[in-house]
Amino acid sequence: MGAPLAILNVVMGGEFTVRAFESELAEIRFGCGLSPVIAPATSVETMLAGITAPDTMAARFEIEPFDSFRARMVESDRLRRIQRDKRGKPEAKVARKDRNLLKKAARIDMVRWLGLSMLRRTYTETGFFERLVYFWGDHFSATGKAGLIRRATSPYIEDGIRPFVGGRYADLLISAVTHPVMLQYLDQDRSMGPDSARALKRGKAAGLNENLAREVMELHTLGVDGPYTQDDVRELAELFTGLSFQPKQGRKFRKDYVEPGAETVMGKTYADAYSMKPVRAVLEDLAVHPATARHLSWKLAVHFVSDTPDPALIDHVSARYLETDGDLMQVYAALLEHPAAWTQERANIKRPVDFVGSSMRALAVDPAAVIQLDERETRNLLLTPMVLMGQTWQKFSGPDGWPEEDEAWLSPQGLSGRVRWAMSGPQVLRPDLPDPREFVETALGSRASDEVTFAATAAESKSEAIGLVLMSPAFQRC
Amino acid sequence: MTDLSRRFFLTRSAVLGCSLAASPLLTPVTFAAAPWDTRLIVIILRGAMDGLDAVQPYGDPHYKGLRSSLAGGPLNGALDLDGFFSLHPALGPLLPMWQAGELGFAHAVSTPYRDKRSHFDGQDVLEAGTDTLQGGVRDGWLNRMLQEVPGVAADTAYAIGLGEMPVLKGKAAVANWAPDSSLALSPQAERLLAMISESDPAMHAALAEAALLSAADAPMMAGDMARDMQAVRKGNEHQKIAEFAAKRLRQDARVASFSLNGWDTHRAQQRGITAALGDLAETLVHLKQELTGPVWNKTAVVAMTEFGRTARENGTKGTDHGTGGLVVMAGGAIRGGKIYGDWPGLESSDLYEGRDLMPTRDVRAYAAWIMQAVTGLDISTLERVVFPGLDMGSNPGIVL
Numbered sequence: 104m105g106a107p108l109a110i111l112n113v114v115m116g117g118e119f120t121v122r123a124f125e126s127e128l129a130e131i132r133f134g135c136g137l138s139p140v141i142a143p144a145t146s147v148e149t150m151l152a153g154i155t156a157p158d159t160m161a162a163r164f165e166i167e168p169f170d171s172f173r174a175r176m177v178e179s180d181r182l183r184r185i186q187r188d189k190r191g192k193p194e195a196k197v198a199r200k201d202r203n204l205l206k207k208a209a210r211i212d213m214v215r216w217l218g219l220s221m222l223r224r225t226y227t228e229t230g231f232f233e234r235l236v237y238f239w240g241d242h243f244s245a246t247g248k249a250g251l252i253r254r255a256t257s258p259y260i261e262d263g264i265r266p267f268v269g270g271r272y273a274d275l276l277i278s279a280v281t282h283p284v285m286l287q288y289l290d291q292d293r294s295m296g297p298d299s300a301r302a303l304k305r306g307k308a309a310g311l312n313e314n315l316a317r318e319v320m321e322l323h324t325l326g327v328d329g330p331y332t333q334d335d336v337r338e339l340a341e342l343f344t345g346l347s348f349q350p351k352q353g354r355k356f357r358k359d360y361v362e363p364g365a366e367t368v369m370g371k372t373y374a375d376a377y378s379m380k381p382v383r384a385v386l387e388d389l390a391v392h393p394a395t396a397r398h399l400s401w402k403l404a405v406h407f408v409s410d411t412p413d414p415a416l417i418d419h420v421s422a423r424y425l426e427t428d429g430d431l432m433q434v435y436a437a438l439l440e441h442p443a444a445w446t447q448e449r450a451n452i453k454r455p456v457d458f459v460g461s462s463m464r465a466l467a468v469d470p471a472a473v474i475q476l477d478e479r480e481t482r483n484l485l486l487t488p489m490v491l492m493g494q495t496w497q498k499f500s501g502p503d504g505w506p507e508e509d510e511a512w513l514s515p516q517g518l519s520g521r522v523r524w525a526m527s528g529p530q531v532l533r534p535d536l537p538d539p540r541e542f543v544e545t546a547l548g549s550r551a552s553d554e555v556t557f558a559a560t561a562a563e564s565k566s567e568a569i570g571l572v573l574m575s576p577a578f579q580r581c
Numbered sequence: 582m583t584d585l586s587r588r589f590f591l592t593r594s595a596v597l598g599c600s601l602a603a604s605p606l607l608t609p610v611t612f613a614a615a616p617w618d619t620r621l622i623v624i625i626l627r628g629a630m631d632g633l634d635a636v637q638p639y640g641d642p643h644y645k646g647l648r649s650s651l652a653g654g655p656l657n658g659a660l661d662l663d664g665f666f667s668l669h670p671a672l673g674p675l676l677p678m679w680q681a682g683e684l685g686f687a688h689a690v691s692t693p694y695r696d697k698r699s700h701f702d703g704q705d706v707l708e709a710g711t712d713t714l715q716g717g718v719r720d721g722w723l724n725r726m727l728q729e730v731p732g733v734a735a736d737t738a739y740a741i742g743l744g745e746m747p748v749l750k751g752k753a754a755v756a757n758w759a760p761d762s763s764l765a766l767s768p769q770a771e772r773l774l775a776m777i778s779e780s781d782p783a784m785h786a787a788l789a790e791a792a793l794l795s796a797a798d799a800p801m802m803a804g805d806m807a808r809d810m811q812a813v814r815k816g817n818e819h820q821k822i823a824e825f826a827a828k829r830l831r832q833d834a835r836v837a838s839f840s841l842n843g844w845d846t847h848r849a850q851q852r853g854i855t856a857a858l859g860d861l862a863e864t865l866v867h868l869k870q871e872l873t874g875p876v877w878n879k880t881a882v883v884a885m886t887e888f889g890r891t892a893r894e895n896g897t898k899g900t901d902h903g904t905g906g907l908v909v910m911a912g913g914a915i916r917g918g919k920i921y922g923d924w925p926g927l928e929s930s931d932l933y934e935g936r937d938l939m940p941t942r943d944v945r946a947y948a949a950w951i952m953q954a955v956t957g958l959d960i961s962t963l964e965r966v967v968f969p970g971l972d973m974g975s976n977p978g979i980v981l
Contacts, residue, residue, distance in 0.1 A: 248848075290847040293897040302896065310896025314847040317698070317902070327699050333934070336698075452784075480807070487810040491762060493743045500627065500744065500842055503701055511745050513783050515791035516762040522774065522791070523765060527806040552780065558773040567770045574774060576781035 123445040127548045132449070132581045133407055133439070134230025136461025139537075139545040141228055147439045151432060153229025154269040160223040160233065161265065164470070166216045168262035169255055169284065169353075176251050176350035179205050209254040211478045216257035217496050218473040218481050224460030225468055235268045235435070236260065237456065238406055241504035243279035243323065245288040246497055252287055256497040259284035272399065272429035273390035277383055280319055283348035289315035289502060292347040296362020299344060311362075316340035318502045324389040326398030335368050342366040342373055342385055396424035403438055405507045409450035413443035449580040452509045455492035457581070458521060459485065459528075462573050465546040468532045484531055491520030521579075526570035539568035550577040615833045616732030619914055619955040619980075620876065622826060622837045622868065623723055623948075624884035625748060626861070627704060628844035631890040631900050632907025633938060634854055635672065636686050636920065640665030643927035650898040651850055666920055671858035674866050678911060683869075685917035685979065687908040687947050689925050691888055691940035698902035700845065703887030708748035710945055712970045720751025722948070723838060725967045727753035730956050736797075738836035739829050741822050749838045756794060756834075757787075760821035761813045764795040823864045827871030830880070844886060848897040865911050878913035881951055881980055885909075885944055891936050892927055905938030908947050914955075914980050921947070921977050942974070949973045954980030 126143040129150060130136060137143070144150045182205070185198035227233050240260040247253040263282040267275040279285055286292040294312035295302045302309035316339035320331045341362040349355045358377045365374045366381075371388060373381040389395060400420035404412035416438070423437035438444055453461065463473075476484060486496050493512060499505055506512075530536055539559040543551045555575045562568035572578060638644050639654030653659045659667035660676055666688075668676065678684035693713065694706040705714055710722025727733045728751065735754040740746035743759050766774065771792060778785040819841060826837040841864065843857040861884065869877050889906030905925070910917065925931050925939035933939045945968045953963055953973075964971050 290897055290899070293848060295896055297896065312847055312895050312897040312899065313901050321697075321699050327697065327702055333696055333698070479811075482814070483807040483810040487813050488806075491743070491759075491813065501700060501845070506745065509783070510750075513787045514743075514745070514757050515787045515794060516743060516757060516759040518784065518787050519762045519764045519791040519795065522788070523806075523809070526766070526770065531806060552777075554777045554780070558777050561769075561773060563767055563769050567767065567773075571770065571773055571777060575777045576784055579784065580781070 123442055124439075125445060127550075128445060130230055133234060135224040135227055135233055135457075136230070136464045137546060137548050138225075138464045138467060140467045141226065141464075144231070147436070150231045150439060151436055154232045154235065154432065154435065156229060158265070160227050161261070163226070164219040164222045166219055166257050166261045167212065169258035169282070170262055172255050172258040173350050173353060175205055175209060179251050180350060206251065209251050213254040213257065213497070214478050214481045214486060217485055218476060220257065221460050221463050221485065222468075222470050222473055225463045226470070232268065234407075236265050238403070239264050239268055239275060239279075242402065243285065244499045244502050244504035245279070245282070245285040246499075247284055247287050252284060255284055269432055271390075272431055272434075273387045275431070276323060276390050277386050280315070280323065280386060281346055281354055281379075281382065283353060286315070286346055286348055289318055291315040291343055294340065294344055295360035296341055296344045299360050299362055301357070301359040311337075311340050311344070313337060313340035316343055319389065322503055324398070325392060325394040329392075329394040329398065331369060338366040338368045339385065342368060342381055345377070346382060391425075391428045393425060396421045396429070400424055400434070402507075403434070404444075407438065407451075408444055408446070410508055411450075416441050416443040450509070451581050452512050452579055453581050454505060454512060455489045455494035455521070456496075458492070458579065459489060459524070461578075462525070462529065463532060465542070465573075466529055466533045466537070472532055484528060488520060488524035488528060491516070491523065493517040493520065522570065522574055525573040526567055529569050529573070530566045536565045536569055539565060539572065542569055543572055546572050547575065547577045552577060615835050616730060616737060617835060617956055618879055620830045620835055620837075620872070620880040621952070621955050622830070622880065622882040622912070623748060624864070624882065625704070625708065625746070625838070625840045626844050626884055626886035627700070627840050627842045628886075629700060629703070629888050629890055629902055630844040630857070630886040630906065631846060631850065631854060632688060632886075632905070633889065633892060634850065634900075635669050635858060635907055635909070636662070636688060637667045637669065638665065638688075638924065638927065639667050641924070641927045643929075647893045647927060649894055651894050651900070663920065669854070669858050671855045672862050674862045675911070678865070678869070679918055682918040683911060683913055683915060685910045685915055685919045685921065687910070687921040687942070687944075687977075689905045689922050689938055689941045690908055690944035690947065691905050692944055694888065695904065698888065700887060700902070705747065707885065707887050707944070710968045716969070718969070721746070721748035722945070722967050723748045723836065724751030724753050724755060726952050726956065726958065727751075727755070727836070729958055729962050729966055734833070736829070736833055739826065739834055739838070741826055741837060741839040744840055746838050746840065757790065758794045758825070760825045762791070762795075764791050765809075817863070819860045819864045820867050823867035824871055827868055830872060831876055841884070846890070846899050847895065847901060848899040850899040853899075861909070880912035881914040881955060882911040883908060883948060883951055885948070889938050892932050892938050893936065903937035904933045905940040906944070908944060910947070910951070910979060916979055916981050921979065943971060945971050946973050947977065947979065950976055951979055
């Protein structure tokens, strides 16, 4: 009973005087859940320090960064050329076979990386960091559209998002928006200025694509209510021309795609440079815009605290964002030091990815049990159940990522998916299921209710008892 | 959910504990009888369908100049409909329906949403059925329709699929379900689940509904995770949804709504839209097949999207977010074989902001007239409550 409860009194710029850190809540709301083997965070300071500490989970459960994943795409391109050039010859046949093997390996790895992501949640000592990686990965939702790159979402997050989570928002924004996976997802890599050298050579079918430009303003920075117009979208699309990539070198700026002439975005004019310079400049400006500060502060508060967060919390985080030009560590500190972030009422429901991850953490699943699963077993055990819960791993319906509203996750069909997994998944992941009476304490800490404790003993089988604990509101809500 | 399902859940749970076989609630749940006869299916096409590619105005003198890789018309393999419009080849399986007068379209339609061209806002406006998002309307127009007609029960309307259907959200009781979603619980576990979730009304209600709908679904006993999940992966999602919808609509359900995705074709549209239109065609063919006999004759399907796409093809063989779009209508109850709406023309000066098909009628007017015919709701209720602020205009006479 009773997790360590620390109430600290700190004067915060005269605005308010109380902040209420509580280590159990820190793990449940801001981390990956309670664990029987990993000690909870002891203060806001340790939570923040975890973001910039050495990334032990990345080292222990390795996910290939995109920069290495590219080699697979290069090889696939080489094989495709052989298929084309040696059509009808035995070499082409071999190349086709090898290319299919490459595709299969990438497909298998994509599923394997799901297991590893869950193991990171199971064993991390810096749960807030893993949650932030997910949060920003979702904020910058992107997936390749055709070929091998369709499997590269985890690699994209690994080197495009994860290393930038504790830095300036501008750097995270630039990294994500110019990442090959994003460029392909939002069609930037083929967009060229109507009067660019390349378009003039190719004729009338060549031109702009405004997909990325629109989503950068609508989703990544200002927010849909932000002060931008269709003209700003168009100008930004023209400014973005040249952003592209090649498997061999990664990001590649194509001067011949650039629309000549200066562009004016949100009242500021950016001169041509035929380089990344104006792209960086406009993203730096968008990153520190007051509408961006507000949009991101709101989004963080909604994600971590409640669908309807205390406006004072958003004001506080947003003010810090503006004061520090989007220094994310300061932004997180502002979030965590505000009392409204520590309300006892647990408003949010866990998303399926958080539910499955925190279940595995509560069960202290042996890493070997996950690592040894083959592709089909991982699909049966993790991926397909999450589909039924409403969250298909890395296959969101749009660039706005997964819904934040609890309503979206509280559907009968989605909860049915949770129940089915809760009742039969754990025993596959951990054949020696823990004693349900102990598990109530491990999984729920001081939040174990009499009803759940009773259910854990009244269930007909151990697996049902464990499933009931996992389905309890105290576990589902954060 | 409603008090109704909560009560069902508690009653059923209590009964389950003692006598399984004796419970009348274990048979497909006894809801009220259907309030009317015509079936209404609303499909939301998420991602903004290019109406100009689905139903191509090849007879418009300016059409050809706007589209190059997306050149349509009968000379490019499309199916002529009326000498002016042609059907994208991927909708070919629907041609017999067109010929039988069971398939129609309304062109150049839109919601009142303009200019920012955000999918997410666009869909919110489409499903709220309002003029803007400012009014704070939280429910969907299909639900508000249900609130206005008598005799609606918990299984009158189904929102189907794993994603949300805001168009059906609201105060009126609606069943939310997806194929492959059956709970597989022992009676004891179900009873305990009801007990432990009681402190959380929202969760409790959703679980109650899950239990209820599972009972009405094909029974599935607690099983082997691996086998169950492999079964889930078999088959096409949209076909399973069509099958599920048809099954319920053959019984007491009268309204079903679900989504079809994949319309956001910024690049290489030919490939993307062929797949998406193929899904739509399969869905409609499947619905007709499954809604056997007289039921199909009493069915109206309406498929709508948040907005159309740019009239001009973009630089990447695709189209960007636009304004005027297309409604697809099908079913034996539809007066098809016809393209409704005033054609605005594709000359540069006729386009909205010089880039998009000009909307000439509010998409809500079509939905409103269809609902009027299906449920008999009066026009003023439709214009004030279901679609606040809408002027329905003259009756296009879509429903037979």
